Amino acid sequence: MHFGLVGGFAGRSPVRQSTSGDLDRxxxxxxxxxxxxxxxxxxxxxxxxxASGRVALVLTAEEYQKxxxxxxxxxxxxxxxxxxxxxxxxxxxxxxxxxATARASLRDFAxxxxxxxLALVVLIGHGIAWGGQTFFLATNTEIGRAADLLSRALSTxxxxxxxxxxxxxxxxxxxxxxxxxxxxxxxxxRPQFTSEIPKNAVTAFSSSARIPVSRIDGAxxxxxxxxxxxxxxxxxxxxEAVKVASNGSLGAVxxxxxxxxxxxxxxxxxxxxxxxxxxxxxxxxxxxxxxxEDIEGRLEAERRAREQAETRARDEQLRAExxxxxxxxxxxxxxxxxxxxERAQADAEKAKQEARRVEAEAQIxxxxxxxxxxxxxxxxxxxxxxxxxxxxxxQQRLRDLGLYTGPVDAIMGPxxxxxxxxxxxxxxxxxxxxxxxxxxxxxxxxxxQ
Numbered sequence: 001m002h003f004g005l006v007g008g009f010a011g012r013s014p015v016r017q018s019t020s021g022d023l024d025r026x027x028x029x030x031x032x033x034x035x036x037x038x039x040x041x042x043x044x045x046x047x048x049x050x051a052s053g054r055v056a057l058v059l060t061a062e063e064y065q066k067x068x069x070x071x072x073x074x075x076x077x078x079x080x081x082x083x084x085x086x087x088x089x090x091x092x093x094x095x096x097x098x099x100a101t102a103r104a105s106l107r108d109f110a111x112x113x114x115x116x117x118l119a120l121v122v123l124i125g126h127g128i129a130w131g132g133q134t135f136f137l138a139t140n141t142e143i144g145r146a147a148d149l150l151s152r153a154l155s156t157x158x159x160x161x162x163x164x165x166x167x168x169x170x171x172x173x174x175x176x177x178x179x180x181x182x183x184x185x186x187x188x189x190r191p192q193f194t195s196e197i198p199k200n201a202v203t204a205f206s207s208s209a210r211i212p213v214s215r216i217d218g219a220x221x222x223x224x225x226x227x228x229x230x231x232x233x234x235x236x237x238x239x240e241a242v243k244v245a246s247n248g249s250l251g252a253v254x255x256x257x258x259x260x261x262x263x264x265x266x267x268x269x270x271x272x273x274x275x276x277x278x279x280x281x282x283x284x285x286x287x288x289x290x291x292x293e294d295i296e297g298r299l300e301a302e303r304r305a306r307e308q309a310e311t312r313a314r315d316e317q318l319r320a321e322x323x324x325x326x327x328x329x330x331x332x333x334x335x336x337x338x339x340x341x342e343r344a345q346a347d348a349e350k351a352k353q354e355a356r357r358v359e360a361e362a363q364i365x366x367x368x369x370x371x372x373x374x375x376x377x378x379x380x381x382x383x384x385x386x387x388x389x390x391x392x393x394x395q396q397r398l399r400d401l402g403l404y405t406g407p408v409d410a411i412m413g414p415x416x417x418x419x420x421x422x423x424x425x426x427x428x429x430x431x432x433x434x435x436x437x438x439x440x441x442x443x444x445x446x447x448x449q
Contacts, residue, residue, distance in 0.1 A: 054118045055166070056081070056089040057109040059136065059154075061125030063096050066142045070125045070176045071217045076224045077124045083231035084120070088264040099138040099152055106154065110162045110313055111306045118238070118260055119166035121159045124224060127175035127205075128187050131327050132194030133157050134205065137178060146186040147328050150321055156203055157195045160255070161316060164198035165309065168258050170238065171203040172245040174224040177216040186331075189213045193254040195320075202255035204245040211250055223247045235263045380434035383412050390449065394435070397443050398423060 060077030062070045074095040081093045090112060094105040113119035126137040130146045135153035143152055156171055163169025177189045190213070191205040206223035207216045226244035230236045238260035246253045386394070391410040398404035398419040406415035417433035423443065424431045435443065 053112075053116050054087070054089040054120075055109065055112040055116050056084045056091045056120040056122065057105060058084070058091060058093045058122045059097055059102055059105065059124070060093075060095050061097065061137065061139050063139060064126065064137070064178075065140050067126060067137065067178045067180070072124050072174055072176060072221050072224050074124075076174075076221075076228060077122070079228045080122055080224070080231065083228060084122075086264065087231065087262055089118075089120070096139050098140045099154075102136070102138045102154055106159065106162065107310065107313075110165070110309060113162055113165045113169070114306060114309050116166040117168070119163045119169045121163055121169075121171040122227075123156070123159075123171070123173040123175075124220075125174075125176060126178040127156075127173055127191065128153075128178060129190060129192035130187050131324055132192050133324075134173065134175075134191040134193060136173065143180075143184065144182075146184055147324070150324055155320065156191075157193065158313075158317060158320060160198055160201045160203045162313060164201035167200065168238065168260050169198065169201035170242065171201070172227065172241070173204070174206045174220040174227075174245070175216060176220050177213060189216055191252050193252070197255045199256070200258065202242055202253060202257050204242045204254075205252040206245065206247055208250065208252035211247075219247050219250065223251065231262070235261060237261055380432060380436055381440055382434075386412075390444075393444055393448060394440075395419075397448070 058077050058081040060072075060074040062073045064070065077095060078093070081091050084091050092105050092109050092112075094101055097105065109119070109121070123136045126141075128135055128137065128149070130149055133149075134156045135149045136156065136159075137153050141152050143149060149155075156173055159171050160169065163171055173191070175191065180187075190207060190209045190211075193203055197203075206220040211219050223245055226247075227241060230240055230244050239257045241262060242253060242257050245251070383391075388410045391412060392408050394412075395404055395406070395408045395410070395416055398416070399408065401423065403422040404415060404419035406413070406419075420435055421431045421433045424433075424439065427439070427442075429436075429439065
């Protein structure tokens, strides 16, 4: 329709344009062309800002619903956000976000980060690590097991991948340590980042394994305060920001730091003013409409690019969740295997105890049988009941039987006892080394006593 209107107007002769009626009919077309040109220039400036700007996302969680309050606070986040705005950043600020609000802000940031010069994510609040990732906890976070983090918290790994859509990206996490009502297995208060690190994005944590858990909150406050002060300096650099965000050498940094000046960039030259002179017969309206359509085409291309980027982000999230599910399954299998091993060990120990019990019962039974056997044998003759003559006779008689090899000295020593036991064995009697009255009578008949 634009081409038809402009073409009809441009085809008029100079004579016909001099009449007041034709001029009246020409004025709306001319004004339309001027409006289209102005709108086109405005869109071009917006497209340029988006394509080469600086964007930032600041999420600050302080007032938690199910967890203790974070010690850093939203005020510090607001200071950092204002300092970034003063540096020319297009900043998305979300204080005390719920999980849904934080994810919506992250989606808006992802659209702006695509093709930008610099994209920063600043996180302030409780953080927890599990499965090689570190998660930012929104204010309504409530988890009963570690896997709940995948849907109820935001992964810094995913945020780094989104920030990497810009030429340079960064994620700064000023962590505080949460306290859960019930202990949850597998969680770590120190940051983890074991996924592939984007080449053009860096992730900095205010704490690390070098900082005791009791000092994590203080380290986060110190680093956040240092970043706010640095951004107020005349010409801060990105590497300096990474250094203060990671508490110097005490925090953790993942990725390669690129040197970028964070000072406010020089403003782009203003577009040339649109001439107010009405050239009623000029054919320039046709190129103006063509330019408008070119811009519309670029906007459509950008819209498609954003949709593709969002699709990629969703795909990446799904891949991350699937990978996390596989890790969880492997951990569950490992726990089951460990439980099987422990159960087998318990069964083996139980069997061993049962064997010891049976053995003890057998020993008791044997002892009882031996006691009964001894009881059936009858009492033995004590040495005090025998005179010296009788003891010599016993020794002599045992020597005659080839059982005693010692001297006949009336001393009932080891050799005599051994000989008596040999005598008892020969009679299939209980072997005690002491003669019973019956054995004494058998060994020494009455005429020898």
